[in-house]
Amino acid sequence: MPKKVGLIVNPVAGMGGRVGLKGTDGTTVAARARKLGASPESPRRAVDALRVLARIKDEIEILAAPGAMGQEEVVSAGMKGTIIGSAPKGRTGPEDTVAAARAMKRAGIDLLLFVGGDGTAGDIHRAVGRTLVVLGIPAGVKMHSAVFGRTPRAAAEAAIEYLHSPRPQSTNGEVMDIDEGSFGTGVVSARLYGTLRIPKETSLIQVGKSGSSHMAKGAAAGIAKELASIVEPKTLYILGPGTTTRDVLSELGIRKTLLGVDVMLDGKLVAKDVTERKLASLIRRRSAKIVATVIGGQGYLFGRGNQQISAEIISKVGKENIIVLATKEKLASLEGRPLLVDTGDEATDKLLTGHIRVITGLNDYVVYRLSD
Amino acid sequence: MGRNPKTLLRKFHEAKWDEQIILEMSVPGERGILVREAEPEVRREVGSGVSAIPPGLRRRSKPGLPEVNQARVLRHFLHLSQETLGTDVNIDIGEGTCTMKYSPKVHEQISNRNPAIRDVHPLQPTETMQGTLEIVYKLEQLLKEVSGMDRFTFQPSGGAQGVYTSAAMIRAYHESRGDTQRTEAITTMFSHPCDAAAPATAGYKIITIMPDKDGYADIEAFKGALSKRTAGIFITNPEDTGIYNPLIDEFVKAAHEVGALCHTDQANANGILGIARARDAGFDLSQFNLHKTFSVPHQSTGGSVGALGCTAELAEFLPVPQVKLAGEKYYLDYNAPRSIGKVRSFIGNVPSLVKAYAWIMQLGDEGLRQVAICSVLNNNYLMQKLQQIPGVVVRYAPGRRRLEQVRYSWEKLYEDTGVGTEDVRRRMADFGVQSYSTSHLPWIVPQPFTIEPTESFSKDDLDEYVAILTQISKEAYENPEFVKGAPYNSVVHRNSSASMDDPVNIAVTWRQFVKKGLDKRVRRSATKRS
Numbered sequence: 001m002p003k004k005v006g007l008i009v010n011p012v013a014g015m016g017g018r019v020g021l022k023g024t025d026g027t028t029v030a031a032r033a034r035k036l037g038a039s040p041e042s043p044r045r046a047v048d049a050l051r052v053l054a055r056i057k058d059e060i061e062i063l064a065a066p067g068a069m070g071q072e073e074v075v076s077a078g079m080k081g082t083i084i085g086s087a088p089k090g091r092t093g094p095e096d097t098v099a100a101a102r103a104m105k106r107a108g109i110d111l112l113l114f115v116g117g118d119g120t121a122g123d124i125h126r127a128v129g130r131t132l133v134v135l136g137i138p139a140g141v142k143m144h145s146a147v148f149g150r151t152p153r154a155a156a157e158a159a160i161e162y163l164h165s166p167r168p169q170s171t172n173g174e175v176m177d178i179d180e181g182s183f184g185t186g187v188v189s190a191r192l193y194g195t196l197r198i199p200k201e202t203s204l205i206q207v208g209k210s211g212s213s214h215m216a217k218g219a220a221a222g223i224a225k226e227l228a229s230i231v232e233p234k235t236l237y238i239l240g241p242g243t244t245t246r247d248v249l250s251e252l253g254i255r256k257t258l259l260g261v262d263v264m265l266d267g268k269l270v271a272k273d274v275t276e277r278k279l280a281s282l283i284r285r286r287s288a289k290i291v292a293t294v295i296g297g298q299g300y301l302f303g304r305g306n307q308q309i310s311a312e313i314i315s316k317v318g319k320e321n322i323i324v325l326a327t328k329e330k331l332a333s334l335e336g337r338p339l340l341v342d343t344g345d346e347a348t349d350k351l352l353t354g355h356i357r358v359i360t361g362l363n364d365y366v367v368y369r370l371s372d
Numbered sequence: 373m374g375r376n377p378k379t380l381l382r383k384f385h386e387a388k389w390d391e392q393i394i395l396e397m398s399v400p401g402e403r404g405i406l407v408r409e410a411e412p413e414v415r416r417e418v419g420s421g422v423s424a425i426p427p428g429l430r431r432r433s434k435p436g437l438p439e440v441n442q443a444r445v446l447r448h449f450l451h452l453s454q455e456t457l458g459t460d461v462n463i464d465i466g467e468g469t470c471t472m473k474y475s476p477k478v479h480e481q482i483s484n485r486n487p488a489i490r491d492v493h494p495l496q497p498t499e500t501m502q503g504t505l506e507i508v509y510k511l512e513q514l515l516k517e518v519s520g521m522d523r524f525t526f527q528p529s530g531g532a533q534g535v536y537t538s539a540a541m542i543r544a545y546h547e548s549r550g551d552t553q554r555t556e557a558i559t560t561m562f563s564h565p566c567d568a569a570a571p572a573t574a575g576y577k578i579i580t581i582m583p584d585k586d587g588y589a590d591i592e593a594f595k596g597a598l599s600k601r602t603a604g605i606f607i608t609n610p611e612d613t614g615i616y617n618p619l620i621d622e623f624v625k626a627a628h629e630v631g632a633l634c635h636t637d638q639a640n641a642n643g644i645l646g647i648a649r650a651r652d653a654g655f656d657l658s659q660f661n662l663h664k665t666f667s668v669p670h671q672s673t674g675g676s677v678g679a680l681g682c683t684a685e686l687a688e689f690l691p692v693p694q695v696k697l698a699g700e701k702y703y704l705d706y707n708a709p710r711s712i713g714k715v716r717s718f719i720g721n722v723p724s725l726v727k728a729y730a731w732i733m734q735l736g737d738e739g740l741r742q743v744a745i746c747s748v749l750n751n752n753y754l755m756q757k758l759q760q761i762p763g764v765v766v767r768y769a770p771g772r773r774r775l776e777q778v779r780y781s782w783e784k785l786y787e788d789t790g791v792g793t794e795d796v797r798r799r800m801a802d803f804g805v806q807s808y809s810t811s812h813l814p815w816i817v818p819q820p821f822t823i824e825p826t827e828s829f830s831k832d833d834l835d836e837y838v839a840i841l842t843q844i845s846k847e848a849y850e851n852p853e854f855v856k857g858a859p860y861n862s863v864v865h866r867n868s869s870a871s872m873d874d875p876v877n878i879a880v881t882w883r884q885f886v887k888k889g890l891d892k893r894v895r896r897s898a899t900k901r902s
């Protein structure tokens with residue numbers, strides 16, 4: 001029986017890039033991009049990938065979203081496909097991606113290919129979560145997520161490899177997006193939305209800019225064992241967001257929220273997704289330590305995505321009580337750049353200079369430089 | 373006359389025999405030789421032969437060995453040998469950090485094929501193996517001179533085991549002083565991975581120092597990591613970038629100040645042989661990999677040795693037995709109450725020790741120095757040439773020469789064309805050289821490749837290698853998809869790395885292969901193909 005491959009093209013993805021916009025998310029930005037003379041980027045990239053995929057056309061059945069969202073690209077690539085869903089009226093928007101992905105899921109497919117950028121990845125995540133194995137064909141302006149092939153062709157190769165495998169395996173890829181609201185201030189801040197299931201073929205898939213997407217199973221278990229060996233009783237552990245902390249805590253039987261700051265005491269979660277104020281009140285009566293990872297692609301330790309752990313909290317807890325977790329791969333992906341801290345308070349930022357120990361595995365540490 | 377520069381690229385095609393696994397070739401009743409029955413006198417004396425084996429150790433069923441005649445066995449293994457690109461078949465300079473050099477074939481005659489070496493049993497009385505012990509003893513004296521250390525052990529059967537032995541000795545040393553708080557060992561990111569793994573196996577927590585912007589281990593981070601908990605440091609120098617750490621004595625001094633001991637991993641010693649000595653930089657322990665620097669073939673064709681040297685102060689912790697000399701008689705000394713014990717049986721891989729001894733004696737002290745000079749010259753010549761290839765980048769310390777190897781990067785090629793180091797590797801096989809080693813993991817240098825042209829390779833060899841990489845770079849810029857589709861003249865094409873990580877699909881023995889039902893699966897897919 002042929003394998004079923006879903007295809008959703010976000011026809012406006014990537015338009016913003018060439019005209020200097022930082023993305024094409026939202027219908028108003030897309031309209032502005034058109035006004036600036038942008039032409040669609042993603043259909044061409046979709047066709048590039050489909051031409052490679054055509055090599056195994058006898059072994060697969062393509063289920064395409066209607067019109068410009070897949071159908072037209074399948075035709076341009078000289079292939080055949082079944083159309084799923086009805087064509088959207090007028091210009092397409094994020095809701096059309098979500099609706100198409102949900103329709104694919106209902107139709108039952110082996111792999112969903114989507115063409116777009118971080119915004120599209122976020123829509124796919126919203127629509128199908130981790131229920132389908134998906135792979136992004138890169139066509140966006142921003143591609144911070146670790147769910148894309150390195151190039152459209154590499155994505156197609158990865159798809160073929162996955163579809164051919166006698167035992168197809170998937171792994172987690174982080175879906176990141178830039179907080180576009182902060183662009184006005186010139187500050188780049190990546191946000192983590194969640195994870196998608198992607199084929200496990202690392203050489204063809206671009207590692208997300210955060211570098212932590214392909215956390216090996218053994219790595220989380222090793223870091224968890226080391227953390228367990230140093231955890232002290234009657235001490236509050238403030239657990240920062242991110243897949244590294246979540247996966248490590250999961251090894252210890254703790255179901256940590258992915259994006260929130262949680263608090264652990266004596267092996268149990270005592271508070272989830274806390275605010276800075278809540279943290280401040282919790283640590284007033286007890287000694288506390290912070291467990292954090294390097295979040296985002298820029299090497300931020302504090303000040304991006306974990307603002308709940310504020311300058312006040314950090315200075316009260318003290319540098320010696322900060323436990324940093326990261327894989328060596330993640331540190332290597334910083335290419336020698338130091339860890340960054342931006343708490344908004346000069347004295348706290350100054351406290352966090354010099355070097356810091358990072359747990360990278362069982363009995364395994366790296367001493368890493370903090371930015372001056 | 374050297375090779376014609378215009379015809380440096382070879383027309384090569386690898387052999388393919390579609391050979392079965394020998395266990396699949398078995399035909400019931402097919403056989404090699406008939407073993408003659410023993411004479412009646414012998415039978416009377418020893419019975420059936422099997423009777424000498426205790427009943428509990430005798431197998432009840434026949435072993436599952438293949439039944440194949442002699443000619444087919446020979447043909448089978450010759451076919452397999454034609455399907456390899458082994459060290460003696462190609463310009464083997466791509467295994468950077470492995471120090472692939474020519475292993476003199478005459479050394480096989482004087483070691484493995486020499487009954488005086490091959491047939492010595494380690495348990496026979498020492499007075500009957502004085503010659504063997506003399507070679508081992510004299511090799512120790514030579515390596516003492518080369519390194520400045522006071523004593524050696526040859527028991528470790530590889531570099532990593534040498535480092536492990538060192539870590540065990542460091543622990544014994546601190547314990548002997550009643551110092552039990554030292555639980556940490558420090559290494560650097562560009563040191564060999566065994567400098568972290570071996571002390572970790574010995575029970576230490578490992579702290580790794582990342583490189584600074586110039587590629588050197590960050591000395592400030594190093595000083596920040598040192599404490600009363602530091603038992604020892606384990607550093608390779610020159611590191612895998614080929615850059616010699618000029619501050620190495622400062623690292624050693626700072627470590628000694630907190631009471632730690634210092635080990636240097638001399639797996640990369642080829643460029644400093646006869647020029648710089650570990651002891652002179654203050655190190656307390658250091659190992660040579662005889663299968664790298666001293667011409668002994670690597671494990672699969674020989675037997676490796678991690679020759680570990682130490683200072684006189686640490687000698688009492690060395691493994692037993694030690695080969696010693698009393699008057700004119702060599703003996704095995706087990707009298708070492710503070711020894712860490714044994715890390716392997718007996719005194720080491722003797723045929724390999726003989727090869728290393730022969731190599732040093734043939735070269736002499738000036739010869740050893742020439743090895744270093746020539747390997748550094750080869751490396752810097754090659755670096756100049758490779759840097760001119762579009763797409764090649766040399767990270768760190770621009771303008772500075774390297775010692776015996778360089779960690780290069782195809783970063784630029786990858787950015788320009790999408791062709792990465794793994795793609796280049798696959799294409800290389802089409803020109804009759806085996807693919808190079810990229811880097812230890814994780815990749816610190818992006819799209820890396822590590823080349824180490826030892827003293828064994830001629831200018832022609834290096835030029836041919838450069839011509840191959842130049843050609844691949846040209847192809848990548850003109851037609852990247854072509855390079856990505858490689859190899860074309862090799863018989864093994866692209867393998868899925870995902871399935872190689874999958875323990876369910878991996879079998880390292882025939883028994884496992886059958887038990888997992890992989891034989892049936894292979895047969896099914898073969899039938900499907902035909």
